[in-house]
Amino acid sequence: MRLEKCWFCSSTVYPGHGIQFVRNDAKIFRFCRSKCHKNFKMKRNPRKVKWTKAYRRVHGKDMTQDSTFEFERKRNRPERYDRNLAENVLKAIPKIEKIRVTREERHHKNRMKGKKRKIQKEATRELEQGISLVKAPLALQKDPSLTLPQKIKVSVSQQQSEDNNAMEE
Amino acid sequence: MAASFASRCSRVSRSLFGGLSNNSPGLFTTSHEMTCSNSFSQLQQQRTFIQMRTVLKVADNSGAKKVMCIQALKGKKGARLGDTIVASVKEAHPNGKVKKGKVVYGVVVRAAMQRGRCDGSEVKFDDNAVVLVDKQGQPIGTRVFGPVPHELRQKKHVKILTLAGHIA
Incomplete structure (x- = not known):
């Protein structure tokens, strides 16, 4: 029994699932479901379709180079059965899986590093540019509570009031 | 706020x-x-059974190039992958074993219509192709071109499988 990978979305094709297409040069295309098969028939490139693994790999969304992927590689020579080896492999599988998950999480975290700041920046800009849609600029001048709170650290209370006056003008 | x-x-x-x-x-x-x-x-044409008047390629060196199905030996709707058909030779090489106009038997080795496999998945090919056999099921040609499904073994066409280069 061999778990193949779908040609289009690179997911695992379990036995009895999907359809396989044999081209005249004997290249076999396996598909996990009709969705992938239809996309293939429409001659779509999996690298350009956003939900496929190929796209995510090309665009740096997923971890690509890692030693944990070596264990999942396709081997053409079948391993001779050895009881101890099989036991060890079964023990190693959850460990490797755990390592892979943590590494992927780290990759994701690295990728999303500047995300929060970017969102905040965009929101600020939108607020500054679009505040006139909520309240007329003249009304805003009279009531400054709708503008963004400015981070000004001033020790003396008198100076702060002066700053506020300056901002209104 | x-x-x-x-x-x-x-x-x-x-x-x-x-x-x-x-x-x-x-x-x-x-x-x-x-x-x-x-x-x-x-x-994308909807692919169906191989029925009367279906023209198939010949994937061996028997001398025929194209044959037209005139009867499927099994099945009401027509033949599928691995079934045997009766066909008439429409195009042939000038000096081959099989001449144009002859009625021959053939095994469908490639079909564009999908066929279920024993494990529940499906398989389909690029074109419709046939290997010419005699009435006993022995191939007429000595070579088989292109990929061939392994289901032929269950249909007792082991000879075709051994001649084929690629088994899918």
């Missing part, structure tokens, strides 16, 4: 405006996609 409320308001208004302004091109794109999908479905 007030600031956050304002930002929410502005965002809502933005999205509304954006939806209004982008409405017409959006409609156009959807219609375009629909026409595209229609053309694709027309392009």
